[in-house]
Amino acid sequence: MWKSITSLNSYSSVLNLVFPSDCPVCNKPSDLYKTSPVCLSCWQKIQIHDGKGCRICAAVTDYKSTGVCQECRFIKPVFERILSYGVYEGVLKEVIHLVKFRRIRRLARVLGTELLHLDTPDADLVVPVPLSVHGLRKREFNQSAVMASVIAVRRGIRLDITSLVKVKDTCPQSTLSRIERRENVRGAFRVSENLKGKHVILVDDVVTTGATANECARVLKKAGAVSVVVICAARAKNI
């Protein structure tokens, strides 16, 4: 059973009396310091990924399949599998937008904490999907790196934010079709270290088609990684 971090406690309430803020989702006063500025009621509306759907790419399907989706049957992904905290819609989508576009960094840490509940295998390295230099300058921090650092510290696995780099600015994946997404990220990442024999946990905020995760896994394995398990905050429904 999923253990929520959202148990309200008096400490949180007191802190929120000291630092009051309104929930940007429902505009009511935020009542939980841990997830603030998002309130408890909104946070609890996040649709958790139930682990069903495709057992390789975690594609969320309307029917409750426990097998492999059509896409993965057609072209087997390079990564071993994707594990996701939630489904990219509703409150979780808003939370991710708050992190990315309103730069509320602390919510990336909260999402990182939620990722700790996933059944992630042991690994040698935790590697975030990187932003390009230009992207990092624009956003000021890499939300995937913030989540990755929480996992690395809490799981006692080495955080590696330097080996995998993004060397090419890409168009926002959200504007592209499935095939265009694959082309868009081709050659966008490079690995600078020898990762021979390493088991890698790759952390991303949102997985839509899996094109970015797959391209990262491809270069990580080319550098010697033996396995790449992707963990993400949100898995989009298939486009």
Ligand SMILES: [Zn+2]
């Ligand atoms: Zn709210």
Ligand SMILES: [Zn+2]
């Ligand atoms: Zn699949």
